[in-house]
Amino acid sequence: MKIVPAKTMGYCGGVSRALDLAEEAIAYAIEHALPVYSLGPLIHNPQVIASLAKRGMSVIEDPEGHEPGVLVVRAHGISDTLHNRFIDAGFLLFDATCPVVRHNLSNIAHWAKTHPIIIIGHQGHPEVLAMQGVLIDGKQIESFLITKREEVSALSNQPYAVFVQTTFDQVLLEEIRTSLKEFDRIVYVNEICPSSINRRRAALDLAGQCDAVLVIGGRQSANTKALAELVSNEGKKAYHIEDSTEIPAEAFSHDTLGILAGASTPSSVIEDVVRTLQKE
Ligand code: SF4
Known part of the structure; x- marks a missing residue:
């Protein structure tokens, strides 16, 4: 293999x-x-x-x-x-x-003085809670959370400043952006973090070259789950595992197996998975 x-x-x-x-x-x-x-x-x-x-x-x-x-x-x-x-x-x-998140939070405080804020992100995600919880003069900013494109229709046409959760899904973001095109005075202040974009590219790349991909990361890690989903959407088998003890027997049956890991997976865990695969 x-x-x-x-x-x-x-x-x-x-x-x-x-x-x-x-x-x-x-x-x-x-x-x-x-x-x-x-x-x-x-x-x-x-x-x-x-x-x-x-x-x-x-x-x-x-x-x-x-x-x-x-x-x-x-x-x-x-x-x-x-x-x-x-x-x-x-x-x-x-x-x-x-520092990337810190910069966004400072920018929210700046833009919220003149614009209502749209936050594109996942409900309840800690980064989103931090964005929603910015105070100006002791008062919480006015913000609207958009988690999917259907929610855009609830907005009124006014000049919004838009902030995106740094790890938000790129495909969902593009769908929301398309729906927001009907609003003519929208300013996008930030984008998804380049680190997330690079990980996504690497996942697509692997899905293109391999028969299946082992995606290593915590069960609760949203970015690991998103990477596994991305591989599956490309029509390739994705095995989401937390560590080497969870490698399924089926993973050994592929000619080419990709190894991918989320942003919170330690290199020691990745190395252990690779060592275990090489032993077989
Ligand atoms: S993905 Fe990592 S580097 Fe990028 S903003 Fe989030 S914590 Fe920072």
Whole structure:
């Protein structure tokens, strides 16, 4: 069996940075005898979360009911209101908001002074919650969330500023953009992150060259699920696995097997999958 690794896979810059900051936060918390938390799971990878938990990092969503300590804000960012609540409760924040996301949040605060904001993203996604939760002079911005093209018809024709969740699905985005064409005064302020676009290209590339593709990443990782779906839509078998123990027997039956991984999959997990395949 020929194994073909994708040109782009594994951690994006924002995830690597968040993990580095988590190490700093744990070291600081140990030195100052403080509890250490992450705001939601730092990344969608069970092995990494288990390893951080072993070293004392617990996952919380809210300051309520938790002893103040060190809190790592993940790459997706945090709403201004929640940020203020953690600070008021006495938490020390290590902010790993990805610089790309941070830039978008600052731009939302700027554009919202003159335009209602359209956010194209997934309902409840932490990055979307951070975008919806931008405050100006203590007041939450006015925003409209669009998750699919059918929702565009509920908008009135006025000059909107549009922001896109950095990991949003490219096909869905194009559909929504087509529907938004009937509005003549729309400004698109940002785009999907190039890191997501490169991963998508790599997935399409693999689907074109291989009989099937192993897509490695957490079961809850939206970008891993999207990559697996992309491969399936190209008519190729995609096996979504979390680690080498989940490689299905059928995967060994293909002549050419592609290896792809989501943005929150550690390289150690990818290497272990490749080693296991090579042993057979
Ligand atoms: S996908 Fe892009 S924007 Fe999102 S965390 Fe990674 S580098 Fe940052």
